[in-house]
């Protein structure tokens with residue numbers, strides 16, 4: 446039995462990695478999915494095709510989440526297509542690593558604008574619609590780095606810690622209207638984002654993971670589907686760490 450039949454969802458940054466896995470899994474659970482991408486048009490089209498081939502409903506929508514006008518246009522398209530929105534997954538994110546003392550202002554702004562401001566822009570427009578519907582699920586992808594910090598990622602960690610504050614505040618504001626707002630904090634997940642790390646760094650990270658394996662995008666998608674479904678209806682303002690016990 447599909448858990449999300451009849452629901453509509455928007456997943457940002459769904460062309461690759463974790464967002465892709467979340468879009469596929471939401472669709473497998475019966476949700477109609479808007480697959481957002483920024484630059485990877487062909488990859489987003491593949492995700493849509495995969496969902497349709499499995500009998501699901503999906504379409505791709507381009508937007509740079511760091512740009513307010515672009516996000517507004519995306520919501521116009523999604524709301525027109527779906528007539529509402531039940532689930533928002535703020536997943537789009539980037540890194541631009543470097544030590545604090547050498548970090549450029551542009552580097553800081555770009556990461557915070559995409560990861561944190563992007564989540565705020567999408568959350569605001571989703572919340573406006575969900576308040577009218579008196580229901581909704583907002584799930585944002587934070588990070589282990591946002592909770593514990595990470596050397597070389599001051600910009601990224603700040604953006605991901607910001608997502609936690611955004612999530613908790615929105616949960617307090619929206620709860621009385623049946624809207625839950627939660628975050629997932631992945632540990633180390635095998636995607637394009639982490640493929641740039643050296644084998645030495647990967648081994649050091651693995652040594653810190655009690656479950657002794659690197660996470661997969663599907664591990665995060667499973668958590669997202671849980672938070673999007675009825676089983677999580679009494680959970681809001683929480684940060685679910687999915688990292689194989691990393692950081693314990």
Ligand code: NAP
Nearest residue numbers: 458460461462463482483484485509510537538634636638
């Ligand atoms: P990824 O493989 O690099 O994919 C990033 C996705 O975000 C792509 O679909 C990309 O779309 C999209 N994106 C980037 N900038 C965008 C923008 N301005 N507007 C719209 N979409 C944009 O990364 P990932 O590892 O799957 O990460 C997904 C999320 O999980 C991120 O928020 C990341 O911070 C978080 N996370 C990842 C890990 C990990 O270990 N991988 C751990 C903790 C948290 P295009 O390709 O179309 O531009």
